[in-house]
Amino acid sequence: MLFPARLFPTPVDVAVQIWEHLTEGKLLADLAKTLTRAFIAFFVAMTLGTAIGIACGRSRVVDRLFSTWVVIGLNLPAIVVAIMLYIWLGLTEFALILAVVLNKLPLVIVTIREGVRSFSAEYDELARAYRLSFWRRFIYVGTPQLTPFILAAARTGLSLIWKIVLVFEVLGSDGGVGFRISTFFQFFDIKGVLSYSTAFIAIVFIFEYLILRPLERRILRWREER
Amino acid sequence: MGPQLDIEIEGKRFDVLAPLLADFSLTVAPSSVLALVGPSGVGKSTLLRMIGGIDTVFRGRVLVDGVSAAAAPPPGFVFQDPRLLPWLTALDNVRIVREATTREAAAAMLRRVGLAGYENAYPHQLSGGMQRRVAIARAFSVNSSLLLLDEPFVSLDRSLVQEIEGVLTGLLDATQPTTVLVTHLPEDAAMLADRAVVLAGRPAHIVADFKFESRRGARSRAELEHITNQIAAASLERA
Numbered sequence: 001m002l003f004p005a006r007l008f009p010t011p012v013d014v015a016v017q018i019w020e021h022l023t024e025g026k027l028l029a030d031l032a033k034t035l036t037r038a039f040i041a042f043f044v045a046m047t048l049g050t051a052i053g054i055a056c057g058r059s060r061v062v063d064r065l066f067s068t069w070v071v072i073g074l075n076l077p078a079i080v081v082a083i084m085l086y087i088w089l090g091l092t093e094f095a096l097i098l099a100v101v102l103n104k105l106p107l108v109i110v111t112i113r114e115g116v117r118s119f120s121a122e123y124d125e126l127a128r129a130y131r132l133s134f135w136r137r138f139i140y141v142g143t144p145q146l147t148p149f150i151l152a153a154a155r156t157g158l159s160l161i162w163k164i165v166l167v168f169e170v171l172g173s174d175g176g177v178g179f180r181i182s183t184f185f186q187f188f189d190i191k192g193v194l195s196y197s198t199a200f201i202a203i204v205f206i207f208e209y210l211i212l213r214p215l216e217r218r219i220l221r222w223r224e225e226r
Numbered sequence: 227m228g229p230q231l232d233i234e235i236e237g238k239r240f241d242v243l244a245p246l247l248a249d250f251s252l253t254v255a256p257s258s259v260l261a262l263v264g265p266s267g268v269g270k271s272t273l274l275r276m277i278g279g280i281d282t283v284f285r286g287r288v289l290v291d292g293v294s295a296a297a298a299p300p301p302g303f304v305f306q307d308p309r310l311l312p313w314l315t316a317l318d319n320v321r322i323v324r325e326a327t328t329r330e331a332a333a334a335m336l337r338r339v340g341l342a343g344y345e346n347a348y349p350h351q352l353s354g355g356m357q358r359r360v361a362i363a364r365a366f367s368v369n370s371s372l373l374l375l376d377e378p379f380v381s382l383d384r385s386l387v388q389e390i391e392g393v394l395t396g397l398l399d400a401t402q403p404t405t406v407l408v409t410h411l412p413e414d415a416a417m418l419a420d421r422a423v424v425l426a427g428r429p430a431h432i433v434a435d436f437k438f439e440s441r442r443g444a445r446s447r448a449e450l451e452h453i454t455n456q457i458a459a460a461s462l463e464r465a
Contacts, residue, residue: 122305122307122309123309123311125275125280125305126303126305126309126311128279128280129278129279129280129300129301129303130300130303130323130324130368131279131299131300132322132323133325136322136325140311140314140322141311144311144313222312222313222314222348222350223312223313
């Protein structure tokens with residue numbers, strides 16, 4: 001047989017498997033664990049990265065201070081960071097999340113820094129002419145210009161984080177989607193791998209179409225109406 | 227009553243070439259409308275930014291009623307382009323420049339420039355002329371006694387210019403700010419100004435200074451033509 005059922009299960013088989021993992025297995029608990037890790041890492045990386053990115057965009061000194069580390073961070077293989085942190089901090093939740101944050105952070109910094117650098121000099125002049133306060137400039141002039149870059153960083157960041165979290169869970173954790181997939185792999189359980197992957201992709205779709213896109217449409221409605 | 231402007235520039239340069247302004251001196255009477263006329267690059271807009279307190283890198287002093295321009299209250303500033311923030315509606319573009327401006331006051335200002343019903347329109351939904359009107363409404367909304375206009379009619383067709391000049395004349399008569407209008411077109415100066423100063427050369431210097439007896443906004447076509455020709459002749463002679 002060209003496609004043995006054990007290696008290439010049908011969509012129906014995968015759907016049945018998902019149902020079994022949902023009702024009798026640990027699919028929900030694993031999803032919850034992975035999503036919690038991903039969201040904590042995402043939140044920390046976005047907050048820190050945005051703050052550092054703004055500072056780098058506004059100050060040459062700060063940019064020089066971080067630029068070398070950013071280049072290293074962008075090019076260092078994710079797995080190396082995870083292994084080093086697991087060795088130094090042990091196979092802990094903290095080490096896993098920190099490893100994800102360190103992998104994601106440079107990308108956020110670079111995106112936000114470029115966003116700040118692209119700020120319009122004309123709007124800056126307008127703000128100076130009318131003596132706008134720091135907060136009014138930040139809220140009404142700076143933030144709207146930065147928003148597309150924050151959204152871009154969020155979207156690319158989330159996609160990166162999903163992947164990294166799973167890899168790090170394979171490398172060393174006590175549960176989660178990645179951990180479970182690695183267990184299935186040891187038994188060559190392709191149905192298990194596909195059922196978990198499909199469930200995870202479904203979550204990603206829900207997040208993309210029910211949260212991220214409506215949010216983006218709302219925030220950037222002034223652009224959409226063009 | 228608008229403030230008096232006292233301008234004394236010892237030196238202003240952007241590069242190692244000849245300074246843009248040197249030993250330049252000019253006084254503008256309170257509540258008058260001064261037109262700065264001259265070719266592109268002569269330093270008109272730079273001078274306007276110095277009066278507005280935006281450009282502070284020069285030797286000399288620019289005083290607004292005795293106070294340094296940078297420390298003076300914010301002027302109403304109309305730039306060469308409308309410079310509206312595209313993510314804000316027309317109403318919010320007017321409100322943003324002054325915290326105390328209420329929605330009602332901003333809407334009233336938009337009505338005064340003929341934009342009733344466009345409060346919630348975004349800049350890209352407005353025509354070029356309407357965007358300029360929002361910029362004028364924004365400039366007047368700060369209740370400033372100093373109004374700075376940097377080529378406010380550039381790239382507009384003449385019929386639209388006349389329309390906007392009509393709006394401006396009405397607002398100037400009502401609020402009486404000290405106004406500096408930068409333009410390279412003598413027609414605009416003839417229409418709006420009480421006095422026109424023609425600049426030329428590098429460093430820029432005053433080559434002609436006209437004070438007009440007749441009231442702006444009430445000048446006949448013949449008077450406008452006469453003033454326009456006077457200013458144009460002074461500019462050409464120098465060129």
